[in-house]
Each structure stands twice: as C-alpha cells, then as structure tokens.
Amino acid sequence: AIAFGMSWSLSLSFWAIPALICAAIWLPVSKNALWSIRPSSSLGAVSVFRYPVTIGLCIHMALQSFLSHSTTAWLPTMLMARGINRAFAGLLLSTMLTAQLVTALSGAWIATIARDQRIAVSTMYILALTGFMLCLYGKESDLLVGAILLGLGQGGTFSVGAFMIILRSHDADVALRLNGMTQLVGYSVASLGPWIFGMARDATSTWDFALPLFTLITCVGMAAGIYVGSNRSIKPFN
Secondary structure, three states: OOOOOOOHHHHHHOOHHHHHHHHHHHHHHHHHHHHHOOOOOOOOOOOHHHOHHHHHHHHHHHHHHHHHHHHHHHHHHHHHHOOOOHHHHHHHHHHHHHHHHHHHHHHHHHOOOOOOOHHHHHHHHHHHHHHHHHHHHOOHHHHHHHHHHHHHHHHHHHHHHHHHHHHOEOOHHHHHHHHHHHHHHHHHHHOHHHHHHHHHHHHHOOOOOHHHHHHHHHHHHHHHHHHHHOOOOEOOOO
C-alpha cells in the first residue's frame, strides 16, 4: 500500500496476479479431469444429504469456515479497538494465517493418531477458542501466542474436516458428491460470517459480542465434528 501511495485497492489487486497464474495452470488440467469423470456410485440416484453424517459434515465445515473467515476479516480491527497499533495488529493476522498452514498440512496425519477423529477435531476447536480469547482479552505479551493458537486451531478444523470427508465415503463417487455438498453448504454459510460480525459491531458499537458468539459457534461446530469424527461411513442404504 505504501508503494502504491496508500492505495489499498491497488494493493489488494496485486493478489490477482497469483490467482491468474493458478487459473492458467489449472484450466487445462481441470478440463481433462472433469470430462474423464464417470460416476458409478453404489448409492445410485440417492442423495448423500439423506444421511446424518452428511448433515454433520456440512455443519462442521460451515461453522469452522464461518469462524475462520470472520477472524481473518475482523481480527486486526478487534485488536486495534483494544489499543493495539495497526502494524502489530497486521503482524498478528499474518502470524495467525501462517500458523494455519502448519495444521492445514499436518491435520490429516494428526487425525490418524487416535482410533477416530473426535479428539483431533475437539482439540482444534479448543485451540482456536483459546487463541481467540487471548487475542481479545489477554495481555499484550500473550497476543502472539493467541494468534498462533488461533491459527493452529482453525487450520486443523479445516484439514481434519476435509480428511473426514474421505474417511466417511464408501467409494470415490460418494467422496466426490459429499465433498461437493459440504463445500457448497460450508462456504455459503461461511460467506455470511464477516457480514454478521460487521453488522453486530455496527448494531452494538462494541466487540463484546465477539467472544460469546465465537464460543457458541465453536460448541455447535465441535458437537457436529465429534459426531462425524466417530467411525461412520456413507454406505448404500445404511
């Protein structure tokens, strides 16, 4: 932004460059991949949404993404509201996003340590809630730890959830259909997160609602994650 004369629109538009590069690489690959798919699921025409496991996965993926999108959008503003300078607030956001990479890449491995994924998904939700709490109400010396815990938890809830989609599927076609359903529902709900947090902030003129709301959504998402984290799978007429 400084290089562009504090023009945030030009600064943000910079990220169109890697997006266009990825699109150019992915386009020929995706054409071949999509046209080669020939679904032949044992579920036939039965919708995966008739299974409670699908609903649980949709709730989990929707709410973990809801929290992740909301904190990515508003964490620096929340920190500045409590007196943190904007540079440090931005650094903490970057720290949170960097920490997400760790568990986003290792979450599937972590989820295989126990017999099922209930402990893994619960741990990730608790890490995220603890980190968010430290960011809002911890001492300034605790903020870096809070950002790291928040990032680790949110990266882990996503990767463990994505891994559970595969584990809960009986075959490749079920995995394809289940992934499509959870992503559609998940990101549709998640897109409302930043807006809801912003509207609540405008309505109350304070961020006091943020931790109770974050806690409530964490509890519901964790309950859904624990349900689908047990050894279940979507099988024909099961």
